[in-house]
Amino acid sequence: MQVQIEDAFWNAQIKKVQTQMLPFQWQVLNDEVAEAPKSGAINNFKIAAGKQKGEFYGMVFQDTDVYKWLEAVAYSLAIQPDPALEALADETIDLIGAAQMSDGYLNTYFQIFKPALKWTNLTDNHELYCFGHLIEAGVAYYEVTKKQPILTIITKAADLLTARFGYGQPLAFPGHPEIELALLRLYHLTKKAAYLELAKYFILERGQQPSFFVTETKERIANHVPSWIDIMHDGFVVPEFTHSEDVSYYVATKRLIDQTVVEGHAVRACYLYTALADLAALENDPTLKNAAMRLFDNATTKQMYLTGGLGQTWRNEGFTHDYDLPNDTNYCETCAGISLIFWARKMLALHSDSHYAEVIERALYNNTLGAMALDGKSFYYSNVLEKGPHHLTDAARPKWHACACCPPNLARLLLSLNHYLAHVENEIFYLDQFIGANYIEMFTEDAEITVQANLPFEGQVEIQVKQAPENKQLAIRLPKWSARFSVFKNGQRQREGLDFTINQGYLIFHEAMQTGDHWVCTFELTARLTYANPLVKADIGKAALTRGPLVYCLEEEDNGPHLWQLTWSAEEFEVVKEETTNKLADMVLLKSLALREVALDQDLYTYHQPTTQTQVVTAIPFFARYNRSVGEMQVWTRYR
Amino acid sequence: MQVQIEDAFWNAQIKKVQTQMLPFQWQVLNDEVAEAPKSGAINNFKIAAGKQKGEFYGMVFQDTDVYKWLEAVAYSLAIQPDPALEALADETIDLIGAAQMSDGYLNTYFQIFKPALKWTNLTDNHELYCFGHLIEAGVAYYEVTKKQPILTIITKAADLLTARFGYGQPLAFPGHPEIELALLRLYHLTKKAAYLELAKYFILERGQQPSFFVTETKERIANHVPSWIDIMHDGFVVPEFTHSEDVSYYVATKRLIDQTVVEGHAVRACYLYTALADLAALENDPTLKNAAMRLFDNATTKQMYLTGGLGQTWRNEGFTHDYDLPNDTNYCETCAGISLIFWARKMLALHSDSHYAEVIERALYNNTLGAMALDGKSFYYSNVLEKGPHHLTDAARPKWHACACCPPNLARLLLSLNHYLAHVENEIFYLDQFIGANYIEMFTEDAEITVQANLPFEGQVEIQVKQAPENKQLAIRLPKWSARFSVFKNGQRQREGLDFTINQGYLIFHEAMQTGDHWVCTFELTARLTYANPLVKADIGKAALTRGPLVYCLEEEDNGPHLWQLTWSAEEFEVVKEETTNKLADMVLLKSLALREVALDQDLYTYHQPTTQTQVVTAIPFFARYNRSVGEMQVWTRYR
Structure with a gap:
C-alpha cells in the first residue's frame, strides 16, 4: 500500500520539517550553527574514515544523529524527489561506508576514541542502539532509492551482530533496546532468517535472572573498566542498581512474556515492546500477542497522560506506578511519545482495535506535534502538562539539545506519517486516521482511495473510491471524541446493523467497496x-x-x-x-x-x-x- | 522570672524526654545502641583528650551531639535535681575540658583527624557552629549549677574567637550560623563587651559583596584544600555555588538589614535571624528591629506551613518563594521548626505582638511535637503534610539519624519550654501560652502567679495571683483560633473597653494585679x-x-x-x-x-x-x- 498525504494541516507540518528541520539538522551535524551545542557528528565519521585528523566529540551515541537524519531524508525523498538532497545523502552514505571497519563494525566513538572498550559494556554504552539506528536508516533509504551501497553497509553490520550474539553465544542484551525492531525491519526487507533469530533472542531471552545487566556491570567494575559516563565525567562510579539489582530501568526485571506492568525508561521500554508486537505478528504467536496487548493496555490505560505522553518522572525518564500521573514533575519525553506511536502501529497490525489508532491520534496531535514550535525551529525534550510560576526557566522550547535524540526522531516520524494512517487486515481496509491522503496499491495494484479531511478543527471526512479493489470492505474508525456522528454513502444515510456493524471501534460496512463509492462522515467536534x-x-x-x-x-x-x-x-x-x-x-x-x-x-x-x-x-x-x-x-x- | 511547668499534657511530654530520650541519647553517644547508627561522639573526646587511642568517627559537627545533650541535661536539672545525671554531666565536662587545647580550641574532628585543615573552610566545615553549641550548652549548665569548670571552658573558647575574628580582622563568617546567638547568650551572662562585639560583626557584616563564601571557596579550591564532604566521599568537588556566586543557601546574598525576604537553608537562616532579633533588642536599634520584623513577617506570612514547619524543599533544606508551599515534597526539618520558636521568642522580647506567641504555639503543637513518636522513641527529621501511596518507605519515624541534629534539638527545646510561656515588658506580665505553670520572681522576688490550663483539647484557663507584684498589669493573649471567649475576674465578667483593652492581640487589663485575683478565661475550642x-x-x-x-x-x-x-x-x-x-x-x-x-x-x-x-x-x-x-x-x- 502506498500512501500520499494530501492534507492542509499535516502538509504544513511536513513542510516545516522538510524546509526547516532537515537543513538545520544538517548544519548542526556539520557544526555550522553557532547557537546550537557542538555536534561533531559528521566530523567523527570523517576521522573514523581516515579523511581527517582530530578527536571524537559528543556522546557515545553521537552517530545516531546522522542515521536519524538519513532516515528522515529517505522519507522526504519518498514524499518528493530532491536530487540535491539525495546526492548529499549518497555522499553521507559513502562516508559511513568508508568509516565502517572491514568486519562490519561501525561506531566512531569506539573506533576513534576507545577501541579497547568495544563490546565491554552493553548495559550502558549504546553500541547495539547505534547499530539499530544505522539499520533502520539503511532500510528506509534502500526502500526508497533501491541503491545498493547502504544495503551492503547494513547487512555487513547485521551479519557481524548475528555472528557475535544470540542463541548459543554468551548471554548479552542491549541496555537501550532499538536493535530488536531494526533487525525485524531488516528481516521484513531481506527475509534472512538470521536477523529474525537474533531479534527473537534479544526480545524473548531478556529478563532472565540473574540479570545480564547486573552480572556484566559487576564484572566490569571488578576489572576497572569505565563506562562512557565515567569517561565523560572523569570519575569512576559503581552504579546504584548493581547493589539493589533493580534492573527495571533496563526493562529487564522479568522476561517480556511474564511482564504485566510496563517498567523503566519509557523510550527503551516502548522500542522493545514495539519489537515484541512486531514479532508477535510475524510469528502469529498468541503468548507474545497477549503479552504485547497486556503491556499496551497497562501503558495506555494506567500510565499514559491525556496528551499521549509517557514517562511520569525524570528520575528514570520513565514509568512509575499505575495512576501516578503528576502534571508538573513528569518527563513525557518527545521520543517516548513517538515510540508509543511506533508501538501502537505494530499493535494495529496485530489486532484491528481502534484503541491503538486512538492512541496514535492522541500522541500525535498533542505530545508529539506540540514538541515542535509552530515555526518548526525549536523543540521540547520534555512535555509537561503544567508549568507553575517558579518553573519557567525551561518553559520555552530550546533550539536544539546536546543529547539531540528528540528533534530527529520527530523529523523521521512526521516524514513517514503516511505509514500510520490506515491498515489492511484480511478483506478489510481500515481507515485509522482522519488525515487527507491518497491510497493506492492496497490489495491490488490499481486500487485507489482518496480521503479528504479538515481535522483537527473540523469534523467532516470524505472518502472516495477511485478504483475499488475486488470484494473488499471499508472500515472507518468511530472516534470516541465524537458524541454524535452521521455517515452518508452515495447520498444515503448509513444505519448501524443494516449498512454497517460497529466492531472494536470501527464502522465496518457490509457491502464491498465499489468504484465511485463516496462516503461523507460528519463527526461532531464539540x-x-x-x-x-x-x-x-x-x-x-x-x-x-x-x-x-x-x-x-x-x-x-x-x-x-x-x-x-x-x-x-x-x-x-x-x-x-x-x-x-x-x-x-x-x-x-x-x-x-x-x-x-x-x-x-x-x-x-x-x-x-x-x-x-x-x-x-x-x-x-x-x-x-x-x-x-x-x-x-x-x-x-x-x-x- | 522563674517558671515551673505544671501541666498534664506538657509534663507528660517532658517526662518522655527525661526518661526516654536523654538516657537513650547518652547510650547513642557512647555507641551502646545496636540499632542506632554509630555515633563515636564521646569516644572522639576521649581520643582528643589523650585518654584513649583510636580514630575520629562521624560528621565534622559530631561534637555538637554531646553539647546538645549537655544543654538538655542542664534544663532537666533545672526542672528536677538528679545527682546521678549531674555527676555524669560533670564527668563529661571534665572530658570536654581535657580535650580542649591550651589556646581554647575545641573540635575533635580537626584535633584528631585533620589538624592541618583547621580554619581553612568556614563555609562548609562547621567549626564556628560547633563552638556555638559548646557555648550554648555551657551557658545553660552554668546558669543551673553555677559550677565554674564549664564557664572556664566556654570563655576560653570564646576568647579564642574574639582574638581571631571580628572587626579589624580579615573577613570571615560561618557557613552555618549558630555562634552569633551563642555569643549573645554568653554576653547576657557575662556582660563582656568583646562577645557582643563579635556577635555584632558576624550578624551585621555578613552579606557583603563580593561574598566571603565565594572568595574563601575559590581560594580553597585553587589551593586544593578539601572540604570535610570531599574527605568523606574521597573525591574533590568544586561547589556549584562558586560558579553562580549564589550564596543564598548561606543566607548571605545581602546584609541582613537589607534582606526583605528570608532565604536559604531554613535552620541556618532562623539561627541567624534569632541572633538578629536578640541583638536588635539589646541595642534597641530601630533599623535592626525593622529588619527582624520584616523577615519574620515574610517567613511566617508567606513561607510557613500551617503546622509551623519551615523549608519548602529538600534541595536547599530551606526557603524557596513566597506562597510556594507544596505539601509532599517539602522538608520542614524538625530543627527548622524549633529554630522558628527560638526566633519568635526573641521577637516577643523585642515587641509584644501576639503573632509571635501564636507562631510559637503553632510550631510547638504541630511541627515540633509531632516530630517525636507518642512513645518518645522515634523521631522525624522531615515533617511533610502529605504522604501519597508511593512514598511510604520513609513515612514512619526512624529511631535515630546519622546526622542527629533533630532529636537533641527537640530535647533541649522541650526541657526548656518554661522559657517560652510568658514575658514581661515594662509594667505588664504577658501570658503568651496557655500551659499550666507556676511563675515566680517576675518584677519582684516574692511575686507569684499560677496558671492552670487543659490545652490542647480543652479551652478553659485559670490564672491566680498568689502574690501580686506591685502596680503591674496582666495581659492575656487572645488566641485567634477562639471564635468566642469570655473572661471572668473574681467572678465578674470582664468587658472590653471597661475592664480591658485589646492591643496587638492581647487582652490588657486596666487594673493592676492584686494578690488573690483570679481570672477564668474560656476560649471556644471548635x-x-x-x-x-x-x-x-x-x-x-x-x-x-x-x-x-x-x-x-x-x-x-x-x-x-x-x-x-x-x-x-x-x-x-x-x-x-x-x-x-x-x-x-x-x-x-x-x-x-x-x-x-x-x-x-x-x-x-x-x-x-x-x-x-x-x-x-x-x-x-x-x-x-x-x-x-x-x-x-x-x-x-x-x-x-
Missing part, C-alpha cells in the same frame, strides 16, 4: 470536559478541555497568572476562530466562563473561605502552547 | 476549617481541619486509601474523645461526613464526571500521625 479516573491523585477534582483529538490548555498570556485559582463553571464553550494574522492562525480557540478564587484578606491562613470572581478564560490547543510568551500553563483545571 | 490564601497553589480548593492550636490530618488507618478522593461536605464536626486504652488515648478526634469521588467506569480518561459516595471521615491531631500504621496521610482536604 468542546468537552474530560475527567481522569479518580485513582489519579494529580487530576482529582479537575477536568481538561478537549475538542476532537485536541487537548486544550490555559496559558497565562490569555488568562493572567495563578491559573490554579480558576474553576470551570460551565460545560458550554464558545468556539472562536482566530484571525489569520495571529500567531495561532486559523486555530479554534475556546472561551468559557470560569470562577477565580480570591482572598478575603491578606492572611496566609484564615478561617474565611475565599470568595470567587467570574472571568472569561481562553483555552488554546496544547500543541500550540508557548508560542507567544512564557508564563504559567495548565491542562487540568478544577471544576465545580 | 473544629474549624482553615483555608490558605489562594496564592498558595498547593492548597487551592482545599481546607485543613483545625481545633484550637491543633492541626488535624486524615490517615489511611481510619479513612481508607486514596485520601485525595475525599471532600469535606460540611463544617460541622462531631467531637469524639478516644478511650484511654487506645494509642491515641485521651485525644479529641473529629468525625465528619465527606464525599468520595468514585469512577463511573474503568477508563483512565472519560467524558463522564465521577460520581460521589458519602463517607464518615475521622481526623486525628497531626502530631499524633503515624503512631498506629503506615499509610497515606494528608492535612489539606478538598472542600465543596
